Every structure is written in C-alpha cells, then in structure tokens.
Amino acid sequence: MIDYPTLKIIWWLLVGVLLVGFAIMDGHDMGVGTLLPFVGQGDEERRVVINTVGPHWDGNQVWFITGGGAIFAAWPLVYATAFSGFYWAMLAVLWALFFRPVGFDYRSKIHDPRWRSTWDWGLFIGGAVPPLIFGVAFGNLLQGVPFGFNDFLVSTYTGSFWQLLNPFALLVGVVSSAMITMQGGTYLAHRTEGVIQQRAVRGAVGAAVVMVLAFIAAGLWLAYGDIQGFVITSALDPAAMPDPLAKTVERSADGWWVNYDKQPLIWLLPALGISGALAAAALTAARRTLSAFVASSLAVVGVIGTAGASMFPFIMPSSTMPNASLTVWDSVSSPLTLGLMLGATLIFMPLIVFYTSWAYRVMRGKVTVAQIRANEHTAY
C-alpha cells in the first residue's frame, strides 16, 4: 500500500502526464485545425489537411475528457473551483470544441463551397481557441485568482472573465497557442507532401520561434516583473486529510523561483522547452518530419513541466484569500480513491497507448489529393 503523501505526489505527476498527453495528442490535431485555413488552399487541399487527423481526432480528444475526469476524481476541489470560477472561459472552450465533431464529420457531406468554408473556420475555432484559453488560464494561475471558501468549503469566485485577459496571461496564451501550432505544423509536415507540406513547414518553424520568444519573455517577466509567487508559511503535514483552510500562505517576490533554488535540476525543464522547440524548427526545415514531431512533443513536456514545477505544490493559488489556495496536499481525494484511480490508470494507459499506436500505424503514410479523389464518398 502506498502512503498518502506519495499518492498525492503521484497524482500531481499523473495529472501532469494527462495534460502533456492532451497537449501532444489532441494538441497536434488542434494545431492542424489552427493551420487549416492557411495551409490548405482550395477544397481539395483542405480535405487533405483534415484527413491527416480525420481517423484520429476523436480518440485524441479523449485525452482532454479523461484529463477532466481525472481532475474531477483526484482533485475534486480544483475541478469544482476552477471550472466554476473560470465559467465563461470554460464555456468558450466548450463551445469552440462544439465545432470539431460536426466540423470533421459534416463538412464534406455537402458539396457547397460556402458550407465547407464555414466548417473550415469552425475547425479553426475549435483548434485555436482552446489552447489560447488554457494558456491564459495558466497565466492567471501564476498570478493567483480571486476565490475563497467559507467554513463548509463553498467556493466563491469574485473575478470576471475580462479580468482574465491581462497582459501577462495573454503572453502565456501566446506561448500555449504557438506551442500547439508548432505541434500541429510538425505533424502536418509529416503527413503531407508538396505545396501543403511546404506551408506546414513554414507554419511549424514560425510557431516554434514565436513560442521560444514568448516563453523566454514570460520567464523574464516572472523574474523581473511585478508578479509575485506564493509560499506556504505554516508547518504542513503531507499525510493529513485534505483541508485547504488549515495552512497559511503568503505572497513573495521569489515565490515561483524557490523550487529552482532547492532543486536546480528543474532548470532542465525550461531548457527542454526551448531546445525542443528550436530542434523541432530545424528538423522540420530539414524535412526530418518524424524527428521534428518528437522534438516538438518534448518541447511540450518541457513547457508544461516548467509551469507545474515552478508552482509546486500550488495548483490554484488564491489572490484574495491566499490561505485558501489549492495545493497538491490539500485539494485531493481520499487515499482509497487515489489508489484506486492509480490502479485503473496503470492498467488502461498502456492499453490505450498500444491501440492508439496501432491505429496510427494502420493509417500511416502521406495523405494526398489523389487519395481524396479516390475516396470521395468516405473521406472527410
């Protein structure tokens, strides 16, 4: 039996794995959606772009759904507080996602250029909006968000949607959008040829450069700007049953840098984010597309890992009631549920990776205009 503090850490890592899995898998088809109107000129080219992810987007989207379910099960207070607090942001994500299933499945079922072009922009929205909003949300988490609890742990959020759109958060939104576009661009370069591939390469390289610059800028802003981190100032029992009101928390200018001092190895994460993206750019430009996709995915690990490791043990700090901040230690489920969910993850995750890989293997190879013509009635 694993002890409670260890389970809490494992679940912090597992939620990280699910977020990274989401960004790599659903991220690449969202990136393809973002690039779609620009990389595909004319209906047939757009169908090529769409069909690179056609058989896979639905399975990939489950990373997102399972991530949500896992946060519900492992961090119920985070799920409750974040989803209700970020109400309009979450609805914007949700409504953007509406365009994807219908966009993919319905677009090519009717031969009307306006109909098809409408759904192309729908797929663009479904691909571009969620990563932007998730980035903005992370940007706000780093600054703390205005919420508190009463004695019965009813959460109240006092901010508004527009307050989320502050300059630093938007900068983090750029990091996220560029990262996902890079992920989509490298994938698209791998699965297409000719002029579509050329445009995808340009998109991937551009996105990688933007991501690196914005990522460094956000780091400098945190180091030299006016954003304060958070630190727990009271003694803390990692084995205690979770109670987010039992600790004291203070803001501190070097709050988000404390972990780097304690454990310098964490510097490897931002280094991986930057070097992975630069390698992805260079490899795509050299048409080593599969390696580029791997490098881009490593960059995703680095960037998301940087955010998580900087904030540890905080998940959702509160700007208005810092003591109520949600952390790895005090917003988790019971040991039984955490243990059980760990078991389920260990059983099913390898299976998922196995059959997802098989699905990609079956559908491997370049998608071409000729294929689309040959499968006029079945292709997306």
Next chain:
Amino acid sequence: MISEQLVDLSRLQFAATAMYHFLFVPLTLGMVWMLVIMESVYVMTGNVIWKDMTRFWGKLFGINFALGVTTGITLEFQFGTNWAYYSHYVGDIFGAPLAIEGLMAFFLESTFIGLFFFGWDRLSKTQHLMVTTLMAVGTNLSALWILIANGWMQNPVGAEFSYQTMRMEMTDFWAVVFNPDAQAKFVHTVSAGYVTGAMFVLSISSWYLLKGRDIEFAKRSFRVAAAFGLASVLSVIVLGDESGYTVGEAQQTKMAAIEAMWETEPAPASFTVIAGINESAQKNDWAVHVPWVMGLIGTRSISKEIHGIAEIKARNRERIVNGIVAVTALETLRQHRDDPVARQVFEAHMADLGFGLLLKKYVVDVRQATPEMIDRAMHDTVPRVAPLFWSFRIMVGLGFLMLALFTLAFWSTLKTNCRQRPWLLRWALLMLPVPWIASELGWFVAEYGRQPWTIYGVLPTHLSVSTLSVNSLYGSLAGFVGFYTVLLIVEIYLMQKFARQGPGSLGTGRYQHEAVHHAAPAHA
C-alpha cells in the same frame, strides 16, 4: 442564501443539455450492435450487400455519433461549471467512474470509430470486424460507468461523510460498482438504446420497401432490425427498471410518487392504471385499480408492503428534526475540529445530516427553523406526483406499443412477406420518434423522481450549485439553446438527406439514386 432562481436555472440548463445529449446516445448504443451483426454476416458469407449495409447504416450512425460527442463534453464540463459544490462534496466517489469511463470506454470507442470509417481498405475483413466490435464494446462500457455514477446518486452506497474534509468519501468501491440500482439502470438503459437503434433501421427500411427501392438491401435491414428490436424490447420490459425500485429509499419514494400511492396499502398493493391526481389534497379523486399487481411488480412478493407517500413524509419529518442537530454540530466542528462534545453529537446524528441540510433552502441557521419551515422541507422530500405518474405511464404504454410492432415485424420477416403488408410498413415508419419519446420520459422519471436531492438523502439539489450570478446562467442557457438548435437542424437535415438518398450515397454503383450509372443489382 442561494437564490432559488439560480438553482432553477442551473437545473433547467442541466436538464436541457442532458436530455438533448440523450437524443443521440440511445441510437448510438443500439445501432453499433446492429453494425456488428451486419458486418459479421458479411465476414461469414462474403456477400457484399452486408458490407454495404454496414457502411450505409454506419454513415447515419456517424452523423448521430458526432452530435453525441459534441453534447457529451458539455455534461462532463457542467458538473464543474454549474454544480461546483456537488463536485467537491461527492467528487471522491462520483469522479472515479467518470475517469474510469474515459480510460476504459471513451478511448476505446473513439479510437476505433476512426478506424471503422477509414480502415475499410487498410484492414483485413476480420480485423475490421474486430474494430467494429471494440467500438461497440467501448460504447456500451461508457454507458455502464456513467450509469454506475448515476446509480450512486439514486442509492449512495459504499461511502460516508467526513467532517474534516467536509465531503463524502468512498469506503467501498465494489459496493459502488455493484450497486443494484446501477446494474438495473444499466440493463434497462442500454436495452432501451438497442430498441432505439432497431426502430431507426426498421422505420427507414420500411420506407424504402414502401417506395419499392433497394428492396434486397431494405429487406435484409428490416429483418435484422425486427429480430434485434424484438429481443431488445423484451429485455426492456422484462428486465424493466422496476426491478430496482425496492432498493434504497430514493427508489421507494420514487415508486410511491410514480404510482400515486398516497397511503400505505395492505400487501399486496393494487396497481393504479390511471387516476385523477389531486396534488393539493394529497389524494386521487378517482382511480382505476388492478388488485395485487403493484405489490407483485414492486416487491416480487405478496406479503411485503409498499410505503405510501404520507408514511414516507412522516418518517422524513423526524429525520429533518434530527438533522438539525447534525447540522448544528457540524457547524461547531468546522470551527473547532477537536470539540469532543460536538463530535459525539454529530456522529450520533450524522445519518440525518442531509435531511437537516434540506432546511438551508429556507433558513441560514437551521436552529431558527420554524415548524412551518420543517413542514415545507418535509413536503419537499417527495417530488410532485402528477408529472411522474403520467410520464411513467406513457413510457410503459409506448414500450408495449413497440413490443407489438416488433412482434408483428418479426413474424412478417419469418414469412418473408413484409412487403405484402404495407400497413405494417407504414406503421413502422410512423413509430420512428417513439423510442426517443420513451427514452426521454424514462430519463425524466429517473431524475425528476430523485428531487429534492442530487444525492439521495445526502446532498440537496439547492446546495449543489455553483455560486454564479443569475445573469451568467441566463447567458449560458441562451448560448446552449442557440448552439443546440442550430446543430439539431443541421443534423436532422443531413440525416434525412442521406436516409432519402439511401445506400446509393455510398457511390458503389450497386444502388438506386446515385450518380453512377450501369448499376449492377446488389443481390445477384
């Protein structure tokens, strides 16, 4: 205090989005097995018409599935966005089946649905059949886990409240999984889905037969649908949900309301076929009874009593009064975790905590509750009778109507002369919307019948909401209604377009109504 308007709007939004989602789910659950059946015949016989059937019905399945996916995400989001306190209070138990649903079921169905549509030329026949089967298994497993979660809301077993964490915590996972309520619900709901799938194929095939087009294709589809539908509708009725009604208090309360059983009757109770329900006087003005039947259905015995509404309410009043003590002690404990007196008092009255919380709808400090407030809370504990009584009866009536249709349809296909009975084909066509109406009514009975609780006896609905502004709710509700209306119009347009076009939409050159000429007959 939480505004009633906020609670009502949150409920309306959840009900609207859940029932909208449930327009697509039953068809998915049922059609997917019919695709497995059709493709199995193809693999066994090699007759290409069965492959075309799989692909054509699969195309309609895909149009439906897309909206099922779209509207399903809403539901997962909505526990967090609109039911934050619920999510915190029961996430330890309720979150687990949802996460397992993702890991075990959604990945499976969503990964393989891609290969189902795109893998025809890249997989061997057997491999493709395996893909279709795994997609079906995934779809049905997702129904299992979500109904385990839902069953727990009706009958919260395997969990207990912790005052330290201020939430319910899981104590026995297997009790949650094998909750009899969840199991009964699963069987009933998936069978209803199978009936929906069968009716869809039966109706559209009947239309082709009436029009005299693609006869060989339509006849085979009709036959599969008739056989599958008959088996499924029998399963819905025989393994009906009432088998779950003896389990737990929520179901007993629901049953009393469904049956308009105001007073406890000596066993075995009679079954009220129809009645003039008088909600304010808490009685039936008139009624048509069948002796004994209710006792038999409800308790599977002739000696067990079924509790009437008056008795249930009287019992609940005591629990509310007891619950006041529990809530008060809990409030002390939240201020002083180590207070030994409060702890002892709380533990002695903890079982009625939820009933005490019912008063929070009327008063912040439950100790100030007047006898009148307690009475109002008591009356809240049984949902309104008329909506449940009639919804249930219409649902059951439609179930028997479908049984009649599938029986006749099956009998006709045995004699292979269904085309000689145009009235049967016309009837089958008219019945198309019936399984949807029955499914939605069933959903309504299950969830409205659970009120005033989100988790029966544990957490009142009005405490479960997120503390949002009423304006936010108006905005999001308007957004959902707008989006969903447009999506439904698009979906129905595509469905009827491809249903009218028929198997010709596959472009194989074997069917009527397609651009390609020189079509060879499919059944040579």
